[in-house]
Amino acid sequence: MSGQLISRDEVAxxxxxxxxxxxxxxxxxVDRLPPILEGKDRAEMWRLIKAEVYELRRAYAEEGEYCPQVDVE
Incomplete structure (x- = not known):
């Protein structure tokens, strides 16, 4: 794909x-967090929410057609 143009529609x-x-x-x-957090102390809630956010970020940043994996030094 390097050096090739792609259509705006494809990128969009x-x-x-x-x-x-x-x-x-x-x-x-909205549905996942309440049962997971119920009865937990503040520190455990923080850890659980952080893990959920990490997974969401990971899913967004996953390698794809227009987002190839690159090594960052």
């Missing part, structure tokens, strides 16, 4: 799919 579709991952993940938190 690819990024819309990534945004959809985030939106779905955020919407899922």
């Amino acid at each position: 579709k690819g990024w819309a799919e990534r945004v959809g991952v985030v939106v779905s993940g955020l919407n899922a938190l």
